[in-house]
Amino acid sequence: MLSREQVQYIAALSRINLQEEEIVLLQKTLTDILTYIEKLKKLDVANVKPTSHVLPLENVFRDDAVKPSLAQSEVMNLSVSHSRGAFKVPQVIE
Amino acid sequence: MNLFAQSAHELLDQIRSRAISPEDIDDSVRGRIAAVDGRIKAYVRLRDREKNSASLQGNGSFKVPIAIKDNICVKGEETTCSSKILQGFKPPYSATVISKLQEKGAIVIGQTNMDEFAFGSSTENSAFGPSRNPWNTDCVPGGSSGGSAAAVAAHEAIWALGSDTGGSIRQPASFCGIVGLKPTYGRVSRYGLIAFASSLDQIGPLTKDVTDCALLLNLIAGHDEMDSTSANVAVPDYTQFLTNDVKGLKIGIPKEYFIEGLDAPVRQAVNEAVEEFKKAGATVKEVSLPHTEYAVATYYIVATAEASSNLARFDGIQYGLREQPKTVRKTPIIDLYEETRDRGFGWEAKRRIMLGTYSLSSGYYDAYYLRGQKVRTLIKQDFDEAFQEFDTVLTPTSPTTAFRIGEKAADPLSMYLSDIYTISANLAGIPAISIPCGFSRERLPIGLQLLAKPFAEDMLLRLAFAYEQRTPWHKESVPL
Secondary structure, eight states: OOOHHHHHHHHHHTTOOOOHHHHHHHHHHHHHHHHHHGGGGGSOOTTOOOOSOSSOOOOOOOOOOOOOOOOHHHHHTTSSSEETTEEOOSOOOO | OOGGGSOHHHHHHHHHTTSSOHHHHHHHHHHHHHHHHHHHOOEEEEOOGGGGHHHHHSSOSOOSEEEEETTBOOTTSOOOTTOGGGTTOOOSSOOHHHHHHHHTTOEEEEEEOOSGGGOOSSSOSOTTOOOOBTTBTTBOOOSSSHHHHHHHHTTSSSEEEEEESSSTTHHHHHHHTSEEEEOOTTTBOOTTBOOSOTTTOEEEEEESSHHHHHHHHHHHBSOOTTOTTSOOOOOOOGGGGOOSOOTTOEEEEEGGGSSTTOOHHHHHHHHHHHHHHHHTTOEEEEEOOTTGGGHHHHHHHHHHHHHHHHGGGOSSSSSSOOOOOSSOSSOHHHHHHHHHHHHHSOHHHHHHHHHHHHHHSTTTTIIIIIHHHHHHHHHHHHHHHHHHHOSEEEEESSSSSOOBTTSSTTOHHHHHHTTTTTHHHHHHTOOEEEEEEEEOTTSOEEEEEEEOSTTOHHHHHHHHHHHHHHOSGGGOOOOO
């Protein structure tokens, strides 16, 4: 069973702030799923190459050409808080 | 027959002969939505007719209403993946599939409900609440493209687009008694599809019959320089393969799929379909896909790892929801990220982000993610080998018919296992189609899945069409 501390550690990595009851429920359901996944350990994969991608593609390039793109204002307007072409966030540096 | 109840190819014939206008169809479908969507809840948003005026007045020859899953960007229309975290997000561009469809005159009539970020198999994990199965509104429509499947089955759309990462087009198509195709990875551009698992995701058609499936695939397939993983492989006219001839084709039946957990009515309907193919002149033989039992476990490593990375972009800064807690817990900026994600993501999204983060984290990477990628190779090799001998592999789409709303909600593992037959196609990158093949005693649809080698959508459509011509299932209509 995943410990409370493990769940909180993964939550911190995931940038999720869990409520108390969520921690308890995740301990159980994540453990169930991880236990199910353990079945992969039955296979000998020492000499198998990993597949990250099914198509035989590598280094897809395009011409380095100037093309029209979205207007800055169109993109900035998607943010709830912005000013003069920059996203506004809480203070980061003291 | 009401216009809304007809297939796209039937309607397009009537538009060409000027018997009806595209506006007539739009009226008919909108009337149908007004009459039944209160019970089905297939749509999360409808689009005004005025917004489609360019399509309606243009020269396109496919002016029929299409429903779009809520994770495919439509310029200027709120697109949210049925998640709170994307509330209010109006993409400043359209997905390539949308631009392609609109060039041909397609009418984007609305956006359909889905499991949040496509995380689910029932459409219950939506921030908008569940959609319902038109055949029995106590049951789920399947998922994650449940809204699109329900819309087509309930005649609230003539056809629809969904996305399929582990079965999310095929399983709801099966549950709702319609046709659903997951194309080969790279066949259709993913540009503008909000990513779940980038190495598995594909957009595909959900339609009333196989002819419509071929037509819609014609419209969306092809290379796109905006998606570097789209394949530069020529797109044939898929309708030319609807020949009704399957003589001499070789069908493999994987013994690993006909196991405990497969419901008796589904087994029986699929066995009867096999007999139908034999009668049509195909040859049928057993085949082995020995790594089948590892597919679900592999998928939940690979898919969640990719999802945890893709969903890292939802942090409240550039678009979507932003929440700032009143008191400082860590630092103000980290608090903003965490509060936004805690309030914005639903329960299943959090679980999958955490699972993916865990399998990618230091000390666990080799045991989980790397091992998962290696088993993925083995699963792909099973299919490579099978397609040396066989033209197609035939399986049930899902081990059961539609389950009841709430039945699996508390047990994520049992929900994950409902995708046991569909997940392998995504891991192997191969195309697969689900077509109706019968009904249970409770009048719930049963689906049959055909799989083929990469870029052999032509083979799937050929087989599916021949089966459809010999059976009545696609003509059955929902009791609404």
